[in-house]
Amino acid sequence: MTEQHISLEIAPSxxxxIYRQIIEQVRRMVASKQLKPGAELPSVRSVAQSLAVNPMTISKAYSLLEAEGVLQRQRGKGMIVSSNLPESQSEDQRLHLLQPAIEQIITEARQLEIGRETLLKxxxxxxxx
Amino acid sequence: MTEQHISLEIAPSxxxxIYRQIIEQVRRMVASKQLKPGAELPSVRSVAQSLAVNPMTISKAYSLLEAEGVLQRQRGKGMIVSSNLPESQSEDQRLHLLQPAIEQIITEARQLEIGRETLLKxxxxxxxx
DNA sequence: TATGCTGTATTAATACTATAATACACATAG
DNA sequence: CTATGTGTATTATAGTATTAATACAGCATA
Incomplete structure (x- = not known):
């Protein structure tokens, strides 16, 4: 079964x-190779149950990730990470995925007048x- | 007219x-006293136009902020920052408003396997x- | 008083998000 | 073959978000 035991989380408020939160998490774990090409993802139903959401919501996330090329569907089995992904992501490339969050937190800190040193600390x- | 020239922004994608993005920005600017008690907010129509958004969307944000006690409505004039707000926000209290963004960026960094030092840098x- | 500015209410339409309950095709282990 | 596990499609329902076009009451001022 090769349980990867990855944990997906959502921030309900x-x-x-939800489906976008799932997509973003999978994307990040694939980029960092925490989910390697060929790795199996937890089933739609198990994720749905552990997050207490509807299975179709998870299915939608997986489907969009498949359309995006990140996942591949194995009929009757499950979803795996695509085997033909763009080459290994360097830290610089991964940092690129973090940019929106960095912009966001800096904007919020500025609006709160929280200086750089306080934020870093x-x-x-x-x-x- | 006392143009405060505050700028509200949205991240469309x-x-x-939208109304939640507006609410959060105003809350932060009030907490940091960039918007002081009594200060006038830009009109619903002007914000709507500069963001290319429907006026009712901005009105909804203002209404919720009024219900929250952050803003006060002046009939026929506009919205101002409430005069009877909980005492001056210390940096510690403002930092509290930043916690969700901090949790978020740390979660993302971990999933991308971007270490603390890289993130800080x-x-x-x-x-x- | 007339004009122009406030926020808001109304009605309608559209789109998105999520849930629920089934059902189906496919794969695999027993 | 059977049972169980995949993801997905379908239908219906609900709530939310956003837009559009109007309209109105209150305020300020020329």
């Missing part, structure tokens, strides 16, 4: 549609690796 | 409803104050 404190 | 480079 964020305003971002806060992230340093919260980001345990 | 973010999935977050990138923010430092982008945040010019």
């Amino acid at each position: 964020s305003g971002v549609p 806060e992230i340093k404190a919260r980001y345990k690796e | 973010s999935g977050v409803p 990138e923010i430092k480079a982008r945040y010019k104050e």
Whole structure:
């Protein structure tokens, strides 16, 4: 079964549609090779159950990821990460996927008049690796 | 007229409803006193025009902010920042409003396997104050 | 008083998001 | 073959988001 045990999460009150939150998470995990080409994704029904959402919502996310080329469908089995993906993502390329979040947090910090050093200090404190 | 010249922005492709983006920005500017109690907000129609959006969408945001107590309506004139707001927001309190964005960017960085130092360096480079 | 500015209400239409309950074709393990 | 597991399609329903075109009441001022 090769359980990858990846965990998908949603922020119910964020305003971002559930299927989009799923898509973005899978995209990031594929880009970082936490999900390698050929890896199986958890089934639509299991994700739906653990997130307490409708299976069709997860199916929609998977379908769009398939259309995007990130996933491949295996009839009767499940979804796997595409085997023919653009070459290994360098850290610079992955950083590109993080840009929107960086722009967002800087905008919010500016509007809150929270200076750069305070922001950096806060992230340093919260980001345990 | 006391033009405050505050600028509201939206990210059309973010999935977050426009009226929620407006609400969050105003909340932050009020918390940081960039919008002080009594300050006039730009009119529904002017914001709608500059964002190329329907006036009712902005009106909805303003109405919800009024219900929340952040804004007060002046019939026939416009919206102003409430005069009886909870006392001055300390930086700690403002930092609280930033927590969701911090959680979000750390989650994304982890999924992209971008380490703390890389993240900090990138923010430092982008945040010019 | 007339003009022009506020926010808002109304009605209608459209689109998107999500849920629920079924059903189907396919694959695989027993 | 049977049972169970894939993803997906269908139909119906609901709530939300957004737009459009009007209209109205209140305020300010020339």
